[in-house]
Amino acid sequence: xxxxxxxxxxxxxxxxxxxxISGAPEVDEYSVLDANVxxxxxxxxxxxxxxxxxxxxxMNCHPNDNVPKQGEDRHPHYFxxxxxxxxxxxxxxKCATCHQEENNDYSGAPGAPHWSLAPKxxxxxxxxxxxxARIVLDPETNGGKSNExxxxxMTEDELVLWAWExxxxxxxxxxxxxxxxxxxxxxxxxxxxxxxxxxPSK
Amino acid sequence: MTILLQVNxxxxxxxxxxxxxxxxxxVRDILNLKGTKFGCGKAACGxxxxxxxxxxxxxxxxxxxxxxxKKITTIEGLGNEQxxxxxxxxxxxxxxxxxxxxxxxxxxxxxxLLSKNPNPSDEEIDKNIINVxxxxxxxRMRKAIHRAGELTRENLTNETTSS
Numbered sequence: 001x002x003x004x005x006x007x008x009x010x011x012x013x014x015x016x017x018x019x020x021i022s023g024a025p026e027v028d029e030y031s032v033l034d035a036n037v038x039x040x041x042x043x044x045x046x047x048x049x050x051x052x053x054x055x056x057x058x059m060n061c062h063p064n065d066n067v068p069k070q071g072e073d074r075h076p077h078y079f080x081x082x083x084x085x086x087x088x089x090x091x092x093x094k095c096a097t098c099h100q101e102e103n104n105d106y107s108g109a110p111g112a113p114h115w116s117l118a119p120k121x122x123x124x125x126x127x128x129x130x131x132x133a134r135i136v137l138d139p140e141t142n143g144g145k146s147n148e149x150x151x152x153x154m155t156e157d158e159l160v161l162w163a164w165e166x167x168x169x170x171x172x173x174x175x176x177x178x179x180x181x182x183x184x185x186x187x188x189x190x191x192x193x194x195x196x197x198x199x200p201s202k
Numbered sequence: 203m204t205i206l207l208q209v210n211x212x213x214x215x216x217x218x219x220x221x222x223x224x225x226x227x228x229v230r231d232i233l234n235l236k237g238t239k240f241g242c243g244k245a246a247c248g249x250x251x252x253x254x255x256x257x258x259x260x261x262x263x264x265x266x267x268x269x270x271x272k273k274i275t276t277i278e279g280l281g282n283e284q285x286x287x288x289x290x291x292x293x294x295x296x297x298x299x300x301x302x303x304x305x306x307x308x309x310x311x312x313x314x315l316l317s318k319n320p321n322p323s324d325e326e327i328d329k330n331i332i333n334v335x336x337x338x339x340x341x342r343m344r345k346a347i348h349r350a351g352e353l354t355r356e357n358l359t360n361e362t363t364s365s
Contacts (some may be wrong), residue, residue: 078246079246079332080328080329080332081332082329084329090326090329090330091315091318091319091326091329091330092257092258092311092314092315092317092318092319092330093258093311093314093315093329093330093331093332094257096257096259097245097251097257097258097259097260098245098246098260098263099263100263100264100265100268101268102265104222104224104245104263104264104265105222106222106223106224106243106262106263106265107224107243107244107245107260107262107263108244108245109244109245109260109263170244170246
């Protein structure tokens with residue numbers, strides 16, 4: 001009797017193992033699943049990052065016509081202020097004539113360290129998200145920055161992070177914040193670059 | 203906090219409760235220099251323009267804490283009747299002001315431009331002198347700016363010759 005019971009248990013164990021093995025994905029299938037998860041994560045990170053980059057807090061100073069924009073409606077900067085030779089306005093009337101290193105709540109003039117336009121090669125206005133991403137990644141247009149330097153710039157630069165502390169506008173109201181929080185943005189940037197900075201196909 | 207600054211060549215140590223107080227208020231209300239005007243209060247019209255370390259600044263939008271240890275020049279320090287600045291001479295020659303309220307700002311902006319570029323083209327004037335004059339004295343101002351440029355260049359030539 002004992003030997004029948006032992007045989008039965010062995011057969012049962014082997015059967016269970018076979019069932020488990022046959023129902024589990026192959027190693028290759030795991031790789032595909034991992035890749036799908038990573039692709040989704042990368043694309044979500046890309047979308048979050050681009051939600052910020054295409055918001056007026058960023059876009060207003062990334063023009064393609066050398067004219068900074070102002071306000072939530074992205075109107076051209078008043079008084080014909082423009083890029084000038086060094087992205088900081090003209091000889092005597094420059095960005096720093098009105099914009100200091102901090103927001104000014106008395107006047108409503110925004111301010112942050114090195115207040116200036118983004119370089120001409122980093123003009124994003126009118127471009128799609130994927131086109132913006134190509135410009136951001138290309139050292140020819142991004143000022144020779146490596147991916148590590150881009151992450152540092154996008155997550156630490158005080159002028160970039162001003163987007164989440166934009167202060168009070170000249171109308172006395174708080175400027176609109178980007179649709180993604182600062183922390184979420186930083187995380188999205190890090191994830192996107194860690195996953196290879198893949199630009200979605202559409 | 204104590205703000206140390208020099209205004210028109212005079213050193214000051216000012217006790218300021220609000221370090222973000224606009225420099226314009228300090229100049230007008232504490233130092234009693236009324237030549238610099240309050241216009242829009244939004245860094246837009248330029249009536250409050252003065253110089254901080256030689257750079258034109260809209261003082262209604264310039265927190266006094268940023269003026270620490272800096273040299274401020276207001277319209278009162280640009281020149282005087284005995285020794286007028288070329289911009290002041292030219293403004294008188296061309297009888298530029300109408301109501302006059304915005305003129306100190308224009309003159310300070312012009313002086314800043316000429317210190318960097320004593321021979322500005324019309325285009326450079328358009329780009330750099332963007333203050334607002336409700337009397338629309340722009341036409342006379344343009345002539346005066348060119349004249350002030352001439353006077354500045356003459357001064358520079360004289361300085362070079364005499365040195």
